[in-house]
Amino acid sequence: MAEIKGIGGLDQAYDGSNLKIGIIYARWNKEIIDSLVSGAIKNLKKLNVKKENILIESVPGSFELPFATKKFFNNNSDLNAIISIGVLIKGSTMHFEYISNAVTLELMSLQKIIDIPIIFGLLTCLTEDQAKIRSGLVLPNDKNHATHNHGEDWGSAAVEMAIKFIYN
Numbered sequence: 001m002a003e004i005k006g007i008g009g010l011d012q013a014y015d016g017s018n019l020k021i022g023i024i025y026a027r028w029n030k031e032i033i034d035s036l037v038s039g040a041i042k043n044l045k046k047l048n049v050k051k052e053n054i055l056i057e058s059v060p061g062s063f064e065l066p067f068a069t070k071k072f073f074n075n076n077s078d079l080n081a082i083i084s085i086g087v088l089i090k091g092s093t094m095h096f097e098y099i100s101n102a103v104t105l106e107l108m109s110l111q112k113i114i115d116i117p118i119i120f121g122l123l124t125c126l127t128e129d130q131a132k133i134r135s136g137l138v139l140p141n142d143k144n145h146a147t148h149n150h151g152e153d154w155g156s157a158a159v160e161m162a163i164k165f166i167y168n
Contacts, residue, residue, distance in 0.1 A: 016049035016159040019080045023054065024072050025121075026062045026086035032128075035135040036085050036121065039151025040158075047159040055079070062086030062122060063099050066106035073114045080162035083154045085121035087131050100124045117161035121154045 021044055025037050037056070044054055055076055059068040065084045073079060084107055090096040103122055111118045125131040129139055136149025 014047050014156075014159045014163050016044065016047040016163070019049050019159060019162050020053040020055070020076075020078055021049055021155075021158050021162065022072055022076060022079045022082040023056045024065065024069050024082060024084050025056075025058050026060065026065060027058050028061045029087040029089065029128075029131065032087045032123070032131045032135045032137065033085060035137055035149060036087070036123070036151035036154075039136060039149035040083050040085065040121070040155035041151075043152045043155030044159065047156065049159065062088055062103050065103055065122070066110055069107065069118060070110055070114065073116070079116060080166045081117040081119060081158040083119040083121050083158050085151065085154070087123045087135075088125070089128055089131055090124075090126045096124070116166055117158065119154045119158045119161070121151065123150065 023037060023040055025033055027033065041054060045051065057068070057072055059065060065086050069082055069084050073082060086103065088096055088100050100122070104120070107118050107120060123131050123134050125134065132139055133147045134150050136147050136151070138147060
């Protein structure tokens with residue numbers, strides 16, 4: 001399987017030193033989530049977002065992300081962007097499709113309501129291996145396989161969107 005790349009290098013150097021970014025994440029699939037959250041924080045810091053201006057909260061699962069994202073913003077209305085992170089892995093029932101669709105549509109709609117960017121950090125994967133690859137984790141049987149942490153992309157996207165559309 002080829003490496004799955006995200007937005008890669010930034011086309012501009014953004015300075016997030018004046019931004020306040022929220023991260024809200026689902027705790028389901030902990031190993032993958034931890035890697036994605038770490039990746040997002042890594043790039044936020046790389047783009048000069050101060051540690052004290054990165055607010056982090058967790059919820060039980062991905063279905064809770066839209067409601068929690070709205071309440072998170074209501075309690076922290078000075079946020080410039082929010083990254084909502086979850087991992088859904090297809091199983092043998094329709095659960096995956098219902099949750100993926102519902103969370104996607106609600107997060108998209110929520111941006112219009114709270115009027116700040118919500119970075120879509122929901123991995124919707126067919127297998128756990130796909131989720132690991134997209135979260136930058138090395139597969140046990142494939143130590144030479146290149147992976148990419150999409151959390152890093154989400155951190156970069158939050159800064160770019162906040163600077164272009166909110167902070168200016």
